[in-house]
Structure formats: structure tokens, C-alpha cells
Amino acid sequence: MSAEFAFTLNGQATRVRAEPGQPLAGVLRDTCGLKATRVGCGLGQCGSCTVLLDDQAVRACETSIEAVAGRAVTTLEGLGSRDAPHPLQAAFIEEQALQCGFCTSGMLMRAAALLQRNPHPGEDEIRQALQDNLCRCGVHNRVVRAVRKVAAA
């Protein structure tokens, strides 16, 4: 039976009805209408659904709604906007760091978590941090360049 869950979503106090055990990804996409969190596997393997839970990058497809109760979730929609872009968003545009862009939301959230923890990571640290985010188009080097640009700033 569905129950009510309260958490902070992109800075706003939020209450949703969800099934116990329901993955956060579905709640974000279908209940909250925040579509930037992409589901690529539903198995915790590809990283497309990466969001921030407090300051940690987590995969929304394997994070249950119970696990976020009382905590703060940030999705790509809450990372920055056209008026106030996150530096990573600006850098991804400058570097044209995508092809299809399906993995991009997860890449941005994973990189944002890295920079919160370590504002000036080197190239190897960036690649390691993104290791579990998969890209099939082959834009890895562009993504690394974009993150490095922010890390060096």
C-alpha cells in the first residue's frame, strides 16, 4: 500500500505518495515529473540515473523512496539553470560534451559530487570518479575536459 514520504527535492520541501520500496528514479520521473533523471538499466550499472542524496552521488534506480525520507535530493533540474548555470553545465556546453546526451544528466551529477568533495581533482581522479557512468557514443574525453576546466578554475 502506498504511503507518504517527505524529503527535500531541489531545495523544496516535498511530499509524495509512493509504494514502499519504490525506486527513487520512478518517483522523480513519474510522480514529480522531473524527467532529467534517466533510467538506462534499472540495475545500478550504468549511472544514467545518478542524483545527489545530500552531498553523495547515488543511483536513483537502486535507491528506495524510504532511503531519501527526511534527506535532500538534487536532480539535474536543481543543479543550475540557464540564468544561473552550475559551472559544469557551462563547461559541458563549451566543450559540447555529449552526442546523444542520454548519459549526460548522470555524468553531470556524478561530477558535481566529485567537485563538492574535491574542488580540484586531477585527470585520473576525474576518470576514476566517472568510472561507473557509462557512455556508448564515446564522448568520455570531452566530459573529462569539461570537468577539468571547472576543476582548474
Added chain:
Amino acid sequence: MTQAAVPESLRKHPRLRQWLLPAPDGRIRATPGKVDIGQGISHTLRLIVAEELQLDPARVEMVPPSTRTSPDEAVTSGSLSVQHSGAALRLAAAHLREACRERFAQRLGVPAASVTLAGGMFTAGSECAGYSELADAALLDAEVDPAHLAPRAGRPSALGALGREDIARKVFGEFRFIHDLAPEGLLHGQVFRPRMLDAQLDEAAWLRLQPRVEGIAGVLQVVRDGLLIGVLAESQHALAQAAERVAFATLWQGSADVPQPHEVAQWLKSQPLDSTVVQQRGDAAPAGARVFRAEYGRAWLQHASIGLACALAQWAPEGLQVWSHSQGIFNLRRDLALAFGLPEASVTVTHAEGAGCYGHNGADDVAFDAAWLARHAGGRPVRLQWTRQQEMGNAPLGPAMAVGVEAAVDDAGRLVAWKQEVWSQGHGTRPGRGATPALLGAWQTADPAPVTMAVNAALAVGGGSERNAVPPYEVPRLEVLNHRVLAMPLRVSALRGLGAQVNVLAAESMMDEIARALGRDPLAYRLEHLADERARAVLQEAARMAGWGTTGERAAGVGRGLAFARYKNTGAYCAVVAEVEVQEQARVRRLWIAADLGLVVHPDGARNQVEGGAIQAASWTLREAADLGPEGVRSEDWASYPILRFSDVPQVEVSLIDRPDHPSLGAGECSIGPTAAAIANAIDDALGIRMRVMPFTADSLLREAQRQGD
């Protein structure tokens, strides 16, 4: 311009209004039939239109292709979009510009040459007018006259520096993929099916399962049709519960007769074959003094898109509406009409972007599934998304291949004979090409259409398994044979580059094997046999970038290799130098790539495509092979089908040789073959071990080291 230079798209859809329509607000609506599959083609097409119309690109509106509003440009594949759609739009835009200029000049009674154009406005004296004011119905009904296109006279793309506008939308989370569409009244659907093409459903198991699925809260309807089980539900959550119950029920029995990984070449050769001569030539030449023979190959590969196959469908009194990320919306429409017994005109397929597809994946099949299930939805729209396991387990595989090469050189070491022989299934089971529907679900209903055997495209459009089987080198005696394997235990179809990956691996490895045996430099040896200046230029450019021949001592286990191909022998030229480091496994450290794509419309996008193709090819070459068994495809997720990750990806430098006076050539597939071969050649340079069958995994390296060391 000659008739031959008019692109096929334009010959089939000659009227201006089929491509461009000025809107009253000063915008131009462009309606190409080629679709975005992650390559950013609509941006490139927008730049072409804006450049010819001398208009701000932001005022060119790219209309998402639909069978209702777009010209039928068949399938977005084969690196042909900029060649076909781009050429058609360029001619259409040049015609629109000059016809409007003429109309304006006539209206004012001034010579056309005195009319200037800037920012989409025609001006003469104090008068001005825009496209929408000048382009009346008669003007737009005219057939596009190619004579309006001016020679470029060496002029590069005027708008090439502009970035893709969809990138900001994707980076800010505003972009809507097909997965995100949620029309009013939406229902969620799922289709369950066997993993094998030849299967039966256990009726007793089904009777036990049916009430257990129907009883799930939120499940609205359970549909059975032949081998297919469909579930309609109010939520994804209910579908997930249904999926768990179906998975436990082991509903289907069947078996796929697939070979063991080490027996692939032998299996291909032992099937019924349809053998054809691709090219044969027997010019006078000295006798061969030395003969080289080797066989190359690859396993079955998976498209492995990061996004899931997804479609929406809705039945209305006037017909069937489908939203799909198919590469060929018209082909899909044709087969949906066949499958459901409808006239084509009552089916509409509208393109909505999915993730990059890299060939024929599950996009078309899931559209059938959505349409099939939506018949039970009482007119409500149905969204159907395959799971990761369904996508990996049911989408077509990229065909395995075996390619034999026998080459002879004369006393001076010059090539005198080359025989290349290809064994592979056909590389296409795409919909829209046969008398019966080529859609997986249509083969699995109670009244099934027959499974269509994979075929190869005509050689004129690049062929399939024989793509690039004709080597690019001057050789007086040539024989190229293609043996199409007439067995398909699991479905195969087009994967990026088709046969080019293995055919180029074979030819370019053989060139290195010969050069090494003769003690010649691989670059110099290739250049001795290449007359085409554009081919020579990319090889020399890649060699220059890598400092080929100038590097001194290298660390143990590090090697370099180079390779070249002209994609399809008619498309883009590409040369690659790879540097690999081999410890337990091979890692590509660097790639230097030079490509000649004719006129480059959007250089950054072209570089992105060339680099992405090379990284994907490196992943195939080093890591990838579908795990197959009697139960079907066993590699059904990212753990069982690993691809290259961030720390595995090489540094890549791409140099484009822009040739503004030559037609634009597609960028997306040209680096695939040369990358595979450059890696093989680099491994040989590093270790003295010749790897010939992909993937070059740690296990296969060890096996070959032992075998070749004996």
C-alpha cells in the same frame, strides 16, 4: 550540376515545399526525413539551410520527422545523412534564395543582380522583403533546380563554429527524449516473449500464471497472442511486479543452435551459403614470389545503447499513431501497416529522440509491441519501454564475421594478387524492405509472419558484409568473394559500419603482415600502393600527428600501428595511428586520427563523430563479444557485456582535412575499421603477436602468445 549529382532524396521528392516552408514570423521550417540518433544531424542540416539562405540559424526550425510531414528519406544510416539530406536541403535552400531574389527583382523592376541579401532580408534601394512574403504557393510548388547552387570556390562552411542548440537543453534537463513523453491518459505496457526465434509456450504454466498477473494492483489487462504476453497497467510499478512473476514462470521452451566462441569461423563456413563475386580483375602482372595467407574475424556484437528501446502508440478511429526513435520511420510505417493489415496512409510514425542507437536495435520492435498492445487500450495512448535485459536479449546482434585474405607479392615486394573472402550472415533485417513485416513481435503472434533472413544492402550503397571487402590498394589481380550465411539462430542486423570493421581489419592487418615480413615501413608500403591523393593525404597527416617514424626507444609492451580505409570505398577517408600498452590486457593509450570528409559543415560535430566512432570501435575490438547459448543471448546487462569505461578510453586527436569543393561525406562510421586495424597492428608492434580475431581480450592475447610462440 549533373543529374547524377542530384541526391536520391531530391529526385524522389523534387518539390521545394517538401523540404522548406517559410513561416510568416520570418522563420523557415525545414522538414528533412533524416532523424537525430545522437549524431546531431539536425544541427548540421540547419547550418546548411542557414548558410544558403543567409539567415540566422536560430530562425531555421528543424521539424521532427514524421511520415505525415517529411519526405521519405528511408533509413538514417550508413553515414549518408549529410550526403543525401544535406545535399537535398542545400539545393532546395539555394533554389528558394534565388527564386525569391528573382521574384523580388521582378516586383521592383530591377535586375536580380542588384538585389542584396542579408539576415534573411532581400533589399534593393529602399525596398526590402523576406522569404515568407516572396515565396508564394507557385514558387514553393516548383521542382528544385540544382542550377541555383553556386560553386563554393574553396569557401569553407560559413557557420561551422556554431554549437548544437540541443546540447544546452540536454545539459539543463529541458530536453525531452521519447522516454519522457507523457500524453494525457497514458497507460504503461510491457510485452514478454521468448529469447529464441524458435520457441514454444508452455500452456499449463501460462494458465497458472495468468491469474497471478491479472491480480496485481494496477494491472488493467493481460493479453495473450501466440508467443506474446502483453500487460497493460496504470503504472510502471505494477509492470515491474508483473515482470517478476513472468520471470519466475519459465513460460517458454526453445533452443538456439549457436556455436562455441572458438568455433565461430568454422560455424559460419559450414552453413548453407549464398556466394557472390564482389569484384574480380585479372590484369597482367609478374608471378607472385611470396604468398601470405591469414584469416581474421569477430564475434557477434551488441548495440548496447545506454537508453532503452521505447515507443508510444495510440489507436484512433482514423488510424494508428506511433512515436518512435526508429532510424527509418517510413520503413517502420510500412511494416506496421503490413502487420496490422492497414493501408499505409492510416499509420503515422513520428520520430522522437532516443539514445544513440549505432544501428538496428530494438527501436522498431518496441514500436510494434506498443501498437500491438495499444489495440487493447480503448483508444488511450500506451507507452512501452523494454527493460535492459529485454533490450540486450531481444535486439538484433551485430553479425559475426570471418574474412580470409591471400596476398601475393613479386620479387620487388610489390602486391600482384589479392584475394579476400568474407563469410558472414547478412547485415540487415531492418523493416520496410520485404513482403512480410520484419518486426520481432510480428513473428511471434498466433498468426506469425515468417522470420526474415538477414540480407546485405546493394553494393552500390556500400553493401553489408562485403562493405570495404575490396582493398583500397593498387593490385593487378583481384578476387573478392562474399559468402552470405543462410542460417540465423539468433537475429542479426545492421551494426555501425556493417562489414567494414572486419574487412578493414583484414586488409590493413595483412598490409602490415606483409610489410613486416619484407622489412618495410608500414606507412611507406601503403603509400607505394595508393594513387588516390586524398587517401595518401590522410595517411600522411595521421603519421605526422603521431610523429610516425621519428620516435625513438619505446617502453617494453608499448607499440604503434597505423591503418587506413575509405569508408565503403566511396565515402570518407580516414587514417588512424594507435598506441597500445599491453600488460595483462591491451589498453589503447592514444589515437591520432586524420579524416577527409569533403566539405565539413560542422567541424566540431564531425570531430565528435570521428572520435566517438573510434572509441566505440576500440571497445568492440578489445572487449566485446555477445555471450550466446542455447537459451539465447546470455549477456543481458552491463556486467555481462562490458564496454570501455573512462579510465580505459584513449586520448584522441582528430585532424580534419577540409575540402570545401568536394561533396560532404558522413563522419560517423569512417573511423571504425581503421581503429580496429591500427590496434591490431600496434599490438603486433608491441609484442610481436598478431591478433586476428576480435575481441583481443587478455585471454585471447595469452592464447595467441602461446600459439605463436610455439
